[in-house]
Amino acid sequence: MEILAPGPLATVQDFGRPGWSRLGLSSSGAADFRSLALANRLVGNTEDAAGIEATWGGLRIRAHCRRVDGRTSIVYVSLTGAPCPIDVNGRPAAWCGPIALRDGDVLTLGAPTSGLRTYLAVRGGLAVPPVLGSRSTDLLSGTGPAPLAAGDRLAVGQPVAPMPGVDLAPCTAPPEQFLLRVWPGPRSDWFTQASLRELLTASWQATSRSNRVGLRLSGPPLTRCREEELPAEGMVSGALQVPPSGQPVLFLTDHPVTGGYPVVAVVHGDDLPLAGQIPPGASIRFRLHQATAWES
Incomplete structure (x- = not known):
């Protein structure tokens, strides 16, 4: 190819x-x-x-x-x-x-x-050389193949199974407004109850400063009730990290593995593919996956 x-x-x-x-x-x-x-x-x-x-x-x-x-x-x-x-x-x-x-x-x-x-x-898959067991491009670390450029040629592997005999598969297009389920984050107690309610009731917008590392969101600033410094701790895909601006960052697949800002919530793993389809300017709402004191 x-x-x-x-x-x-x-x-x-x-x-x-x-x-x-x-x-x-x-x-x-x-x-x-x-x-x-x-x-x-x-x-x-x-x-x-x-x-x-x-x-x-x-x-x-x-x-x-x-x-x-x-x-x-x-x-x-x-x-x-x-x-x-x-x-x-x-x-x-x-x-x-x-x-x-x-x-x-x-x-x-x-x-x-x-x-x-x-x-x-x-068919056969792209046969680019794997790095640490994967052929994926990681934009943050630079691991894996470089982003594709004009003139690149990609080898194709050998088929491993017969063609499935399907002419067309039912596909659902991504929505205009994205609803993502969240779990309370490990540092949700660092935020005021008003901010926790705001996270679940406000409509957030993905900004143009978004990429595979994460979605920078625009909306009402989330206010902390604790102001001390937080030691760096592990991050996962779906983490909603809140920097001093109060505007959350939703980490996607190429996220850093540690971070020093509190995580207010984490997107449910089943909704991460949907989060990966959010374009700049799209509207996003969050809903608790299970009822907690947040909703009181």
């Missing part, structure tokens, strides 16, 4: 490299791992095979197919995640279904109509 244009940002992603936090590395991996898993299933891959995560469309690739027994072979790809216009050589192509590419075919993605990240899986 030859990259003709990467769009705003395109990276190679699989399910990440968990278990290396002692070296200062987050697990990284696809921000919306469910969409990557579906794209892989549509072309007969294992769910965790490496594919391309395209942020805000703009990706253009050319297929280079080898000849087998005097005939040019076909490579199958599929696209899931944030829906966007797709064409092959200028002709519209299927969303959430297998697409056959022949030698020299050019596939182009437009801007998403909702959501932020689109996933491209290729």
Whole structure:
């Protein structure tokens, strides 16, 4: 697969490299791992095979197919995640279904109509060299392959299973307003009760200063009731860390493994793929996963 244009940002992603936090590395991996898993299933891959995560469309690739027994072979790809216009050589192509590419075919993605990240899986998976057991790009640490650039060529691996025989899979587009369930954070007692209620009742907006490391949110400042310094402690994906500005930061897949600001809440793990689809300017609301004293 030859990259003709990467769009705003395109990276190679699989399910990440968990278990290396002692070296200062987050697990990284696809921000919306469910969409990557579906794209892989549509072309007969294992769910965790490496594919391309395209942020805000703009990706253009050319297929280079080898000849087998005097005939040019076909490579199958599929696209899931944030829906966007797709064409092959200028002709519209299927969303959430297998697409056959022949030698020299050019596939182009437009801007998403909702959501932020689109996933491209290729039958056989991308065979870039793994680093610490994963082919994922970690933007914060620089681990894994560099973000894709025009002219890059990505090797494709061998298929591991038959094609599933599915023409189209049902896909739900990301919403216009995102509702994320949260657990109380380990430092929720550092905030006033009024701020805890504000977190759950206000509408928050993802700012343009967001990326795979985290979403910077804009809304009513959250006020602390404790002002002492907090020693650095471990961070996880989904942590809502609150810096002195009072504007929360929602950590995503490439987050730092430690932080020195209090975590008021943590997004439920099942909602992290949805959080990975939040574009700048989108509206976000939080809801407690289970009732606690916060709601009194």
